[in-house]
Amino acid sequence: MALFPDPFDTLLTLQQALESFRSSGWLGSGPSGGGAYPPMNVFRKGDDFIIVTELPGLKKSDLDVQVKGNSVRVAGSKTVSFPDKSAVHRRERLAGRFDRAVTLPVQIDPNGVKAEYRDGILALFLPRAEQDKPRSIQVA
Amino acid sequence: MSNAQELAVREKQELVGKGEKTVPGRYYVPYADIFETDDALTLVMEIAGVEKQNLDVSLENDVLRVDGRIDFAKYDGMEPLYTEYNVGHYTRSFTLSNKIDQEHISAQLDDGVLTLTLPKAKEAQSRRISIG
Numbered sequence: 001m002a003l004f005p006d007p008f009d010t011l012l013t014l015q016q017a018l019e020s021f022r023s024s025g026w027l028g029s030g031p032s033g034g035g036a037y038p039p040m041n042v043f044r045k046g047d048d049f050i051i052v053t054e055l056p057g058l059k060k061s062d063l064d065v066q067v068k069g070n071s072v073r074v075a076g077s078k079t080v081s082f083p084d085k086s087a088v089h090r091r092e093r094l095a096g097r098f099d100r101a102v103t104l105p106v107q108i109d110p111n112g113v114k115a116e117y118r119d120g121i122l123a124l125f126l127p128r129a130e131q132d133k134p135r136s137i138q139v140a
Numbered sequence: 141m142s143n144a145q146e147l148a149v150r151e152k153q154e155l156v157g158k159g160e161k162t163v164p165g166r167y168y169v170p171y172a173d174i175f176e177t178d179d180a181l182t183l184v185m186e187i188a189g190v191e192k193q194n195l196d197v198s199l200e201n202d203v204l205r206v207d208g209r210i211d212f213a214k215y216d217g218m219e220p221l222y223t224e225y226n227v228g229h230y231t232r233s234f235t236l237s238n239k240i241d242q243e244h245i246s247a248q249l250d251d252g253v254l255t256l257t258l259p260k261a262k263e264a265q266s267r268r269i270s271i272g
Contacts, residue, residue: 010212011165015228021220037147039224045217054188054225056252078147082175086182089174093186096145120188120252 037098038074038122047133049104049126056120057093063117065124067110072124075099107132152225166228170208170254174234181238181258187230188252197247197256199240205233206254239263 018041038053051072055063063076077097082088107129114125155167173184183204187195190208198205208230215227239261248255 011228014212014215015166015226017220018223018226021223022226037149039149040222041220041224041227042222043215043218044221045219049221050218054252056186056188058251060251080173080184082173083177086175086177089176091173092171093173093184094147094150094171096147098147117251119191119249120186 036100038100040100040102042104047128049106049108049128051102051124051126053122054120055117055122058117058120060117063122065115065122067108067113067126069110070106070108071101071103072113072126073099073101074122074124149224154228155231166226167231168228169232170206170230172232176238179260181236181240181260183234183254183256183258185230185232185254185256186252187249187254189227190230190249190252190254192249195247195249195254197245197254199236199242199245199258202236203233204236204256204258205231206256207231208254 038055041052043050043052053074055076055078057080058076058078062078064074066073066075075098078095080093080095104126108126109129112125112127116123116125153169153171155169170185170187172186175182185206187206187208189210191211194209194211196205196207196209198207210227210229212227236258238258241259241261244259246257248257
């Protein structure tokens with residue numbers, strides 16, 4: 001319909017889509033399905049899955065990502081420091097450690113998992129295992 | 141440093157009231173730390189997902205304004221299955237009470253954290269008054 005997609009429209013569509021999938025039961029059966037830090041968004045792209053999480057202020061070296069079977073564990077610690085002899089006016093950023101494991105309801109290929117951390121966003125690319133992919137059945 | 145503390149989930153704070161936008165969509169208020177040393181005021185803000193070229197910092201009439209835009213194109217072709225947070229642009233402004241040396245403001249963006257160093261103007265730096 002529209003030749004040029006409106007950038008604000010894309011934003012609104014994405015935000016509405018994210019909102020409508022809030023607290024769906026998809027990860028519900030995991031050991032720490034919901035409510036643990038860091039909050040995660042799970043997307044599907046083609047056959048593969050992508051977990052995106054916001055971890056601003058974390059150093060790459062303080063981040064530990066593990067994959068075993070179909071569970072993914074993200075752990076690390078974040079520090080917030082102030083220089084000596086400074087007067088603190090506002091302190092809103094939180095520091096501490098975190099450890100979260102989620103179990104995906106699909107089989108993933110642990111060898112193909114890729115992790116990317118940029119601008120405070122961690123993205124985990126989880127390819128679906130070959131044997132778990134759906135097959136079309138020919139109707140005779 | 142109390143590093144043993146467990147990090148808790150905090151809902152992202154949405155922008156409300158003053159400064160409402162004409163375009164639809166959510167804007168978020170970034171969490172900020174502000175501290176002052178003898179010669180500068182430093183603001184540290186968490187703006188995960190904002191790239192350097194999409195960040196706008198301005199200082200006008202003692203109002204410091206930070207605008208960070210998210211690149212939504214990255215989400216193209218991704219279908220949400222389960223979500224725990226929403227994404228949106230960031231905006232926040234502060235009225236500065238200190239006199240700032242506007243020429244020497246420096247900004248640094250690392251791992252989604254923006255650090256703004258605002259050096260105090262010479263006349264605003266505190267001086268020790270000797271009692272004669």
